[in-house]
Amino acid sequence: MSFDQAEVVRFYEKHPYPYRPAGHGDDASLIGIPSDIRFINHFIFSGTRDFTKPFRVLVAGGGTGDAVIGLGRQLALLGCPAELDYIDLSAKSREIAEGRARDLGLLGARFHTGRIQDLPNVAPGPYDYIDFCGVINHVGDQEEVLRVLAGLLAPGGGIGVMAYGQLGRTGVYHVQDMLRQVGAGQDDVGLARALLSALPETNWHQRNAIFKDTAPEPDVEIADRYLNPSDRAFDVAELRDLASGAGMKIAAFAPPLMYDPVPFLEDQELRKRIAALPWIERCIFAEKFNGDIAMHNFYMVAEATVTRPDALLEAKNAIPIMISVPAGQAPQIINGGFGITMRCGPLVRQMTLPGTDQSPHILRAIDGLKTLQQIHRSMPGGLSWRAFQREFALVYRGLNGVGEMVLSTTPIPR
Ligand SMILES: C[S@@+](CC[C@H](N)C(=O)[O-])C[C@H]1O[C@@H](n2cnc3c(N)ncnc32)[C@H](O)[C@@H]1O
CATH class of the missing domain: 3.40.50.150 (Vaccinia Virus protein VP39)
Incomplete structure (x- = not known):
């Protein structure tokens, strides 16, 4: 193009x-x-x-x-x-x-x-x-x-x-190409919708679960995705x-x-x-x-x-901050794991992250204000700092991995 x-x-x-x-x-x-x-x-x-x-x-x-x-x-x-x-x-x-x-x-x-x-x-x-x-x-x-x-x-x-x-947009460019072939202009949202609603199940756009359901999308989204004069x-x-x-x-x-x-x-x-x-x-x-x-x-x-964001795992003054899970909410650990939702653009994926008996205490104590040292001190059972670090790292690796937790030296309100 x-x-x-x-x-x-x-x-x-x-x-x-x-x-x-x-x-x-x-x-x-x-x-x-x-x-x-x-x-x-x-x-x-x-x-x-x-x-x-x-x-x-x-x-x-x-x-x-x-x-x-x-x-x-x-x-x-x-x-x-x-x-x-x-x-x-x-x-x-x-x-x-x-x-x-x-x-x-x-x-x-x-x-x-x-x-x-x-x-x-x-x-x-x-x-x-x-x-x-x-x-x-x-x-x-x-x-x-x-x-x-x-x-x-x-x-x-x-x-x-x-x-x-x-790769994730497989099919979108096929639709763009077809619309160009029939001379669709920047305003031909109706034509784009007509084509989208006629695509057979075998079409790559229809096989792409992220994009196949276009009916609820506003006209601006249809235009941006399928009639854009410059898109790669x-x-x-x-x-x-x-x-x-x-x-x-x-x-x-x-x-x-x-x-x-x-x-x-x-x-x-x-x-x-x-x-x-x-x-x-x-x-x-x-x-x-x-x-x-x-x-x-x-x-x-x-x-x-x-x-080196992970360097703060060593810092007692680091504050763990949850991105969307409300403060104090501790998921249940069942069979060594807990469920969480990972989002990546339009993609939503249910995941199971590993946890131990200590994980719920850690998760409950996180409020976006407490430091790792304060969370450590609130733990039952007299856990050593080293043992706490290992427990926290397990929770952090999973939650940071799914985009649910960051570390900061200052609180960051939502
Ligand atoms: C898909 S929109 C994204 C808008 C916004 N960043 C967002 O994510 O919600 C792309 C925007 O980039 C602007 N744009 C494209 N090329 C540009 C350029 N060379 N200089 C300034 N703006 C540009 C367009 O006008 C349009 O508003």
């Missing part, structure tokens, strides 16, 4: 994304991925960012405003002296984003209409965090845009990305190479367990061989193993930046 920037502008003026009709009710509690400040702190800043210091954010390709609103709200709750810049090609999207921010009383963000590529002249940063969610899929030259963004990063900062997953998806190896071309590396994928096949394998030889692969090679393997990653959520940092 050849790239025409004017067509992309025209498309997003007509179909501002995501669809956020007036009166949309969730803005006051909106938190997305990758723009969840708890993940940003964990995966980019190894859980140690001091949010009493200024924090500069760029939302690149901010659409109708989910990230600028979610981040603005989270940073305001932290009392952080934050600066936010938003840019998007689409003036209509900006108008919606600005209106939503105003309605929430989130004042102070700077809104720009234009191309990310022109940011060095408009809003050069530097930025501690750049949100780049769902945009790399629609820019013509990914290398160029990533190089521009990398050049705007402050030392130690990072970029949160959502890029479409090639990536595999992990391509993302690694794109990051590297911009002098960056992928620090983490979220949720990490989607990118690690080892816990799902029983054969010891297979486990050993995969565990011996470099981390990014395991991720490449995992994408093929799972087959259904339709969105890659990940964090990129400069090649020289070292990130």
Whole structure:
């Protein structure tokens, strides 16, 4: 598909994304991925960012405003002296984003209409965090845009990305191709729906459980997914190479367990061989193993930046924070395991994580405020710090793996 920037502008003026009709009710509690400040702190800043210091954010390709609103709200709750810049090609999207921010009383963000590529002249940063969610899929030259963004990063900062997953979107591009063959234009949502509802069960789109049920989707979603003038998806190896071309590396994928096949394998030889692969090679393997990653959520940092979020497992002042499970809720351990839901974009998976008799005490004590030392001291049975660390690490590895727990040196309210 050849790239025409004017067509992309025209498309997003007509179909501002995501669809956020007036009166949309969730803005006051909106938190997305990758723009969840708890993940940003964990995966980019190894859980140690001091949010009493200024924090500069760029939302690149901010659409109708989910990230600028979610981040603005989270940073305001932290009392952080934050600066936010938003840019998007689409003036209509900006108008919606600005209106939503105003309605929430989130004042102070700077809104720009234009191309990310022109940011060095408009809003050069530097930025501690750049949100780049769902945009790399629609820019013509990914290398160029990533190089521009990398050049705007402050030392130690990072970029949160959502890029479409090639394998997980199997079938979507077949539908796009068919619609192009019959000359469908940017507004031909009716035609797209007619085709989607006629697809036989044998069609790859219909075999893809993530996408097959399109009837409830709003027109904007149908247009964005099937009539987009510029849309491409990536595999992990391509993302690694794109990051590297911009002098960056992928620090983490979220949720990490989607990118690690080892816990799902029983054969010891297979486990050993995969565990011996470099981390990014395991991720490449995992994408093929799972087959259904339709969105890659990940964090990129400069090649020289070292990130070690798990180092806080050794720190008595580290605070474990649950992402969506309410504080104090302890799942029951049955047969050495407990159930949890893992989400990865549109994908929802029920999982069983390992636990011991001690795990419920640990899980009940986690409230997003208590440190590991305080949780340790609240444990019954006089567990040594070392024994507690082992117990906590088991809980952490599972919950962090499914994207349910992060570590931080400061509390981060929701
Ligand atoms: C699928 S939407 C994602 C919006 C938002 N980031 C989100 O995830 O909700 C893609 C957005 O990227 C914007 N965009 C695409 N290419 C761009 C570029 N080169 N510079 C600025 N914005 C761009 C589009 O206008 C559109 O609003």
